[in-house]
Structure formats: structure tokens, C-alpha cells
Amino acid sequence: MNDSFSIKRNKYWVSLSMGFVNSMEYRFDFLISLLSTTFPIIIQVFVWTAIYDASTKEVLYGHTFPQMMVYTVFAGAISMFIRTGVEQSINRDIHSGQLSNFLVKSIMYIPFRIMNSIGEKLSSIVVMILFSVIASIAMYVFIGFEMQVINIILFLPAIVLAFLLNFFIFFCISTLAFWITEASRFFYSITIIVMVASGGVFPIDIFGTLYVKVLKLMPFMYTTTFPIKVINGTLSSGEILNGFLVQIIWIVVFSFFATFLWKKGSKRFVAVGG
Amino acid sequence: MKIIQVNDLTRDFEYYKKAQGIKGSIKNLFKREKKIKHAVKGISFEIKEGEIIGFLGPNGAGKTTTLKMLSGILHPTSGSATVAGYIPWERKDEYKRMFAFVSGQKTQLWNDLPAIDTFYLNKCIYEIPDDEYNDILNELATLLDVKHLINIQVRRLSLGEKMKMQIIASLLHKPSILFLDEPTIGLDIISQQKIRSFIKNYAKKQKVTIILTSHYMKDIEDLCKKVIVINEGSVVYNGHLKDIQSMFHMKKIMNLVFSENIDFEQLKKYGSIIEQSEFKATIELDVKTYAQNTTKILTEFPVIDFTMEEPSVEKGILKLFERNAGNPNE
């Protein structure tokens, strides 16, 4: 009994460490891509500074300048963090035929993919924490932004749930590759559009009130906008707990959806031979 | 008339060693081990106009690297070479118009377009006049029997057909020097033969100087009178093929599968057994008597399947070393 448990733990641990090793492989790539992810944030800081400076109003798009700064900084970091790249992995498995390996071995694909994604994220977690600390200090110094300790604590479950939710959403999207072989070529564009639409670059308020209303009914807000609001201090604790609940509900919905699509897809894979 | 002269040509490559596992990857972020590979170590030879010379040697021996230096693609680390009076790595346009480099592994054809488009592209690049172009295209396509295929997308062609198209594309500008790097690699036996006979006939008609590299003995045997054997970056032999043919053909290898247990002692009469298991055996047969011996084996034993193999080029080269060690001449 003990044996089978430790073996199971082992193969998921291996997939985690593989994800980690992979991300370290190209050392210069790694360092550079890390650096370049800060650039959009820097650009937006300048843009917003210029806009608010030139504007006569204090509040634009429902945010004051300090609030917008916080949003920009954290939105960028969070978007980076929740991006799993799972659609690439799944697409690769399907098209290379590697999927058959998984179907044959006694390893559950979805947990395997989750662990792999977490492993790949480990290297960026350290960076993200560093970045957040530096950014928070900078914001405190320059715009007097203070984070409440309670918000920081509540942020942790929010971001973990956001990661899982984003994982399942993209897992579902990736299963398209089972039926439409060419679907994978459009994944990148889909990723970008989803990211922008969920507030990963700018607050969704810039799209107008109607858009915000529609978006409230969809899960996308809860991958990016919600965690930011948690750390921003714009939500009451009641609203935050409510938000957790909504996140969990969406996760459950999408995980069912993902499993369903996965089962259907892998059947087709076996039948058609990839 | 000596058209290719190579003197003490040397080429080194640098590369980095990668470490394993998580610990290694973290270490790699800060420090990597640099290594040097000596691909070509001071080789020298001369080739006369109109000769077809074979470069023979195992994978990684330095054949391709040498050819690349002669085509001007690589600078040597040291040494010199002239081809038709030009220094290849100066890459003068006049030299480029005189030669062609055909590689079995790299294609110059545009994959998604029919071969004729790549031919036309070459026509423009080499500024071949219209009628000359049409004539030679016609001739080559007919000789290689691909005339009906030149308007079909390259990616739909078989490997053998693609190679033929590559050859046509390279010969349109009538080069007088041809470098063929593993032209038959990965091809089926029929395509290999067709390409070999084409090269043989083409070389007879035009007065081209050809250097052919391969690690298939058959390529070299069919086309070359003289060979240069290269192993680990150095010339091991430079001379007539027939003098060393015996090195590469002393034994033939036969793999046998039996339907029932046999007496291996009886099998030993015909040659030395390299490997044996319950229903299988691999036996080395003498080249002079192997034809009769194979027939005898097939009649005497309950063989349900067999294959014949040439011993690898590496073994032949080993033999060359042994002979050279005993006979310290060239």
C-alpha cells in the first residue's frame, strides 16, 4: 500500500522536476525573457503617467492614478504567473503521438499536466515574489500605496485559485486540437485575446460599462482582475470570500468540462490514430 | 592538370558541455565547460581535372567539413587550398559560378513550390540564357526521368525524386566542379542506383571533376577509381580503390533465423560464428567462397529467414590502420 503511493508521488514529482529543468535549460533565454516581461509594465507606467498628468480629471476609468499604477504592475505579474503554456504541451502530445504513452501507462493525464505546469512555474515564482516585493516598496515610496497584511494573506489563495482556473480554461481550449488539427496554430492569438479581455493588460473598465457587465458573468475576470482587486484593497472581506467561492465554482465547472472533453478527445485519438 | 590542391588543411570546432539534472542546470547558468573538436587535422591531397574521387570514411570523420572548406562555406583554422586557381573561402563570384555543392541532407529546393520554380530561380541567379536553360533542363530531366514531376510540389515527391531535382538544380549552370556530399543517404536501393548511373554518365560526357563523399561502399565502388579514406580528421589512404578493395571485402556477414534447434558445431565449418542464440546465428563468411557456402548453408539447415550484410566501413578502416602500422609507407 505504502509502495504504490510513493511510486505515484514519484512520477508526479518527476514531471514537476522535469518542468523545472526544462525551464532552466536555455539560460540566457531564461534571463532575457524574464527581463523583457517587465518592459510592457514599464511602458504602461509611462503611458498612464503621461495620461494622468495631462488630464484634468483625477479618476479615469474608475481608477485613481495610484490605483492604476498598482493595477498595471500587478496585472503584468499575475498574467505572467497564470500563463501555463499547457496548450502547447497538449498539442505537442497529441500531434507527436506521445499521447498514446500516457493512455497506456497508469498515469492520469490531467494531474500530470498540472504538476508539470507547476514545475515550470517554480522558477518564475521566485522571480515573481522578488518582483512583487520590489514593486510594492517602490509604490509605497512613490505613490504612498500601502498594502494591508490581510490583503496579502488573502492574495495567496486568490492567486492559486486563479492559476488553477486559468489552467482548466486553457486545458479545455487545448482539447480543440483533438478535433481540429489546425486549431493549435491559433492558440497564441487566443491566449493574447483572452489575456487582454480578462484585464491582464489594462483594467477592463476601459472597454466600457456594458463590457464589464457581460464579463461579470464569465470566468475570465477571476483569473486576473479578482486577484488584483484583492491586493488592491478595493474589496471588502465579504466580497473577497464571495470571490473565492465564485473562483471555486468556476474551477469545478471547468475541471468537469476538461475531464469530459479529455475523455471524448482521447477516445477519438485512439480511434483515429492521432 | 591538377585542379584541386589541398595543403595541411585543419579545422577545429568549439562546443559547450551540458550538465545533467537540476543541479547541473543551475550550475550551467553561471559556468559552462568549453571543449574543442579537431574535425580536420592537417590533410593534404591533389586532384586532377576530370577525376571522380571518393571520400570514404565513417560518420564524423571530417569528410563533410573538408568539402565545406573547398566550397568556401567554412574557413580553415589553418592550411591552404586552391580549386581551379581560386581560394575557396574568398568566395569570389567567378568561383561560385564554376562549382556546385549538392548535399544529401540540406535542400535548396523550395518545399511548397514545384521544382521548376527553384530551377527558374537558379536560372536568374546564375544568369543562364533562356535557350541554354531550356536545353539543359530538358536534357537533365529526361536523363533522370523526372520530366513529368517538375511541376509537382516538392514536398509531394519521394526522397529519391527530391534528390534528382536537387541534382538538376545544381547542374543547370554547368559547373565544372561538383561536390557531392552523401547524395544517396536515406534513399531506397533503386533510387541509389539510378543516381549513381546518372552521375557516371554525366561525368563521362561533360568534363567535370567530382568529389563524392559517402559512407556507403557501393557509391564509391561504382563511381570512383581513386579514393581518399578519412578517419578522425586525417587521411588514412590516398590511392586507387582496387588496391584496398580487399580490405573492405574480406568477409561477408550472414544473419540466419532457424525454425528449429541446430547443431552449431556443423555451422562452424563454413565460417566463424559471431553471435548465436536459440534460433538465430550470425556468421562471417569468406568473400571468395561465400556464394557456394551460402547455398550449402541454406540447403543443410532449416533456415526460415536470412539477410546478407557488408561489414561496416569502420572495420575496413581498422584493417587499413593495421596494415599501415605494419607497413610504414604512405
Next chain:
Amino acid sequence: MMKILKRMHWYLKLLFLFMKLSLQSQLEYRLNFLAGASVEIACLFIKLVYLILVSRTGESIGFLTPDMIMIFIGTYIFMTGMWMLFRGINSIPSIVLRGELDVLMTKPGSLQFLQTFGSFDLAKTFPNVIAGIVLIIIGWSNTTIAASFANITGFLFFIVCGIILTYSFSLIAALLVFWITSRNAVLTLYAALWDFNNMPMAIYPKTMQLIGTFIIPIFVIFNWSGLFILGQLDMFRIIYGAVIPIIVFVLSRMMWKRGIMRYYSANG
């Protein structure tokens, strides 16, 4: 003299042939074509969001009204199309690492020409070029800037300068692979630098503007045409904008030559 003309004819003939072959080749795989275009359209979406941002506030930034900003963003998007066009340059890192430069190296003619103009990516170019031109025209017509002969000529002149600079900078970025054998890391960094120009340089602090103009003249690519018609360029800057493309081009050519010297095929 005849020789030079003949040479020019050779280059031009090949240029058009390469364009034709690239287009035909890309259209073969219609889906690939659409996929490439869709990626650019998605990225276009983000670039336009910056525009939405600014125009919805309805307010100007300094001397730039939202319509003027539209001209600049249009120029940025257009130039991105130009950058995407040069697939021959952008593929240099991967081609070098796979040792595929060999094939062209044995052909007569300038290797730089054959490689950098030898293939074009029209799928990624079209969306950007069209969107860029549309934005420039709409933005310009909504402003009070006269569409005089002088303005149009000057604008187009600096667009051409921008294209030459784009070619040269992209080439330099791609060539760095000869010295830093990292897969596309340099191009990622370059793309990030490129994105700084989504908005006119006027929004950046003076020091940054000076660095981006005189040290790494990337701002010149996107801003000079717009600034010219706004009358914001003094004589010095006008001449500078005309001369710097030549200097950077020469630099890129020198770097190309040194890079080729270092070239060695991947499979030794």
C-alpha cells in the same frame, strides 16, 4: 557604368522573383497564412487598445491630440508590418543554428541580399501594413494638419528612412546570434524594445527621448514622420533623421560581414 546598371537589374529582378515565390509558397498553406495573420491581428488588438485608452479620455497629452496620436500609432503598426516582412532577416538566428546558410553561401551574388531578401512573410505583413496606413490616413484627416505637397513628401521620406532603419536594426538584432548563441533571446529583447514605440516618444521623459534618439536611434523610426508634419523637428533633427539610417545601415553591413566570418555550420 553598364556594369552597375546590369548589377542593379540583377538585384531588382531577383527581388521581385523572391516576393512572388514567397507569396506563392505561403498561399500553398492557406491555413498557415491565416494563422500567421491571426497572430498579428491579435497583437494588433493590443496595440489598438493603447489607442482606445487615449482616445476615450478625449484629452490631449502635451501637444498631441488623440488624432495625432493615431498617426503615430499608425506609423508604429505600419513599421511593425515592415519588420515582419523581413522573414529573411528574422530567420537568421534559427538558420545559423541549423547550419542552413550553406545553401545560399555557394551561390553568386551578395549573400546578404540573398538571405535578407530571399524570403518574405506576407501573411504577417498585410494586417499591419493595411491597419497602419488606414490609421495614418484617418488620424491625419481628422487633424488640422495640411495635406500639402511638402508635408506628404516629408512624411513619406521619413517613412522610407524608418524602413531602412527597421531593416538595419532588425539585421543587427538577428546577427547578435553569432556572438550570443542563445535561441531568440536577443530577438525577444528587441521585440520588447520595439514595443516601447507603441506610443509617441513624447510621453517618455526627456532623458529617455535623448537615449532613444541619439544612442540607440530606435525612436527615429516611428516618430520622425509624425513630428515632421507637426513642425516639431528643427533643422538639426531633420538632417539627423536623414543621415542616421545610412550610418546604421553601414554598421549593420559591417556586422554582417564579421558575423559571416564567424559562421560555422551546426553539424561541424
